[in-house]
Amino acid sequence: xxxxxxxxxxxxxxxxxxxxxxxxxxxxxxxxxxxxxxxxxxxxxxxxxxxxxxxxxxxxxxxxxxxxxxxxxxxxxxxxxxxxxxxxxxxxxxxxxxxxxxxxxxxxxxxxxxxxxxxxxxxxxxxxxxxxxxxxxxxxxxxxxxxxxxxxxxxxxxxxxxxxxxxxxxxxxxxxxxxxxxxxxxxxxxxxxxxxxxxxxxxxxxxxxxxxxxxxxxxxxxxxxxxxxxx
Amino acid sequence: xxxxxxxxxxxxxxxxxxxxxxxxxxxxxxxxxxxxxxxxxxxxxxxxxxxxxxxxxxxxxxxxxxxxxxxxxxxxxxxxxxxxxxxxxxxxxxxxxxxxxxxxxxxxxxxxxxxxxxxxxxxxxxxxxxxxxxxxxxxxxxxxxxxxxxxxxxxxxxxxxxxxxxxxxxxxxxxxxxxxxxxxxxxxxxxxxxxxxxxxxxxxxxxxxxxxxxxxxxxxxxxxxxxxxxxxxxxxxxxxxxxxxxxxxxxx
Numbered sequence: 001x002x003x004x005x006x007x008x009x010x011x012x013x014x015x016x017x018x019x020x021x022x023x024x025x026x027x028x029x030x031x032x033x034x035x036x037x038x039x040x041x042x043x044x045x046x047x048x049x050x051x052x053x054x055x056x057x058x059x060x061x062x063x064x065x066x067x068x069x070x071x072x073x074x075x076x077x078x079x080x081x082x083x084x085x086x087x088x089x090x091x092x093x094x095x096x097x098x099x100x101x102x103x104x105x106x107x108x109x110x111x112x113x114x115x116x117x118x119x120x121x122x123x124x125x126x127x128x129x130x131x132x133x134x135x136x137x138x139x140x141x142x143x144x145x146x147x148x149x150x151x152x153x154x155x156x157x158x159x160x161x162x163x164x165x166x167x168x169x170x171x172x173x174x175x176x177x178x179x180x181x182x183x184x185x186x187x188x189x190x191x192x193x194x195x196x197x198x199x200x201x202x203x204x205x206x207x208x209x210x211x212x213x214x215x216x217x218x219x220x221x222x223x224x225x226x227x228x229x230x231x
Numbered sequence: 232x233x234x235x236x237x238x239x240x241x242x243x244x245x246x247x248x249x250x251x252x253x254x255x256x257x258x259x260x261x262x263x264x265x266x267x268x269x270x271x272x273x274x275x276x277x278x279x280x281x282x283x284x285x286x287x288x289x290x291x292x293x294x295x296x297x298x299x300x301x302x303x304x305x306x307x308x309x310x311x312x313x314x315x316x317x318x319x320x321x322x323x324x325x326x327x328x329x330x331x332x333x334x335x336x337x338x339x340x341x342x343x344x345x346x347x348x349x350x351x352x353x354x355x356x357x358x359x360x361x362x363x364x365x366x367x368x369x370x371x372x373x374x375x376x377x378x379x380x381x382x383x384x385x386x387x388x389x390x391x392x393x394x395x396x397x398x399x400x401x402x403x404x405x406x407x408x409x410x411x412x413x414x415x416x417x418x419x420x421x422x423x424x425x426x427x428x429x430x431x432x433x434x435x436x437x438x439x440x441x442x443x444x445x446x447x448x449x450x451x452x453x454x455x456x457x458x459x460x461x462x463x464x465x466x467x468x469x470x471x472x473x474x475x476x477x478x479x480x481x482x483x
Contacts, residue, residue, distance in 0.1 A: 066479035122431040129428060133418045140414040143480045144428050147407065150472050154435040154465060161461070162442055 002204065009201035016194030023187040037101040041172075042187055044094040046195035047087055048116070054084040054199065055119060058126070059149030062142035071214060074138050077145060079206035081126045083199065088120035112171045114159045115152070122148035262357075265350040269358025274365060276335065283331045283366060288373045291324035295374060299381040310382055314444035317378045318400070318437050324374070325367045325404050326426055332363060333412040342416055346481060356409060356477045363405040364398075371397040389447045392455060396443045399462040403436040403469060410473045413481050436465050 061077035223229035302312040443458035
């Protein structure tokens with residue numbers, strides 16, 4: 001089953017990425033107000049959708065892992081955490097490029113930017129803990145993921161309310177996505193589907209790699225305990 | 232604490248697999264008594280050596296002094312910088328104190344003993360949190376007046392409101408900090424990882440604390456109360472999350 005799924009999703013995401021790239025530049029029309037620099041949205045927005053999904057998956061799987069101690073959930077959480085960092089980095093970079101073009105600044109301390117930066121930092125912390133924490137870091141990382149997910153709305157409201165006291169929001173409204181028409185809409189939807197297919201593919205690959213890593217580690221420990229292996 | 236354990240009235244023991252508080256009054260007093268005992272133990276240890284309080288307070292003082300050099304303009308320190316400087320000093324010094332307070336447990340391997348003892352784990356958590364809140368508050372009491380002094384701020388009647396903000400900030404810091412510091416006990420490179428995991432989660436608290444302090448200093452009482460309430464909400468939310476996850480997180 002999995003042997004079939006991975007090539008399938010690989011094929012779908014490769015074809016989808018190629019197709020969206022073509023549609024973004026040759027099919028979708030130029031936007032009236034933003035012209036060419038609106039094109040980055042077709043990848044920037046789905047990218048953030050994937051990031052938030054990934055963070056949510058990491059938080060949920062961590063919570064389940066803390067409850068039932070089944071390492072399978074931890075494998076999924078770890079893969080999701082790592083992918084959240086990757087997609088977050090892409091989102092921050094594409095966003096900054098757009099910001100430089102549209103605002104003239106690489107960065108603004110604005111509601112969505114600040115919230116997603118904090119969220120991304122949390123996930124970087126998660127990956128650092130997993131990587132350098134050594135034995136016993138799974139639970140700390142799981143706790144961090146749960147706290148991080150709970151923290152998202154708090155950061156959002158803190159920045160929003162602090163924002164309301166001094167400056168207006170500069171990031172384009174996300175509701176714009178619902179008002180797209182024609183080939184813009186098709187391109188955007190195809191892009192979202194492609195990114196999620198790509199995400200599922202990466203999740204499948206990474207989760208199975210992490211699971212194998214863990215199994216090898218467990219086997220090695222059992223071998224050491226039984227005296228078959230020498231350290 | 233020892234006498235406490237030997238009393239016959241000690242509640243029936245759940246060996247710590249679940250949220251072990253059944254709604255019987257005896258158990259509830261047991262919870263409070265255990266939490267009180269843990270907090271009293273921590274504070275007594277600290278009062279005898281005063282190691283953490285002195286080092287934390289001095290560290291915070293140094294941070295405030297360094298920052299006040301950095302924010303001097305026309306031979307006067309900028310008032311706008313006060314909230315940021317104060318909260319940065321509190322959080323940095325708090326992290327030092329947090330690490331040290333739990334190092335003490337690790338050196339004697341007493342955290343395991345505490346968790347193995349037939350006391351509700353959440354009571355241990357509550358006791359530790361109370362002790363750390365007290366430590367952080369002690370540091371805040373040093374830092375804030377120092378900031379006001381160096382930055383020439385006249386506070387006047389708002390001092391009580393500011394004290395409330397500081398208490399709420401100390402509680403929030405202690406709740407999140409205790410959970411993470413307790414988890415980090417068994418992990419190598421914990422000194423580096425504590426700030427890495429702690430600060431992103433503390434961001435809303437730092438933001439609200441800074442906002443509350445600056446609005447108090449400028450006299451915008453309405454906004455100040457709003458941010459005080461935000462701090463209280465932050466504390467409440469993370470107390471719930473911490474109580475919900477603590478046992479699963481520290482279990483051996």
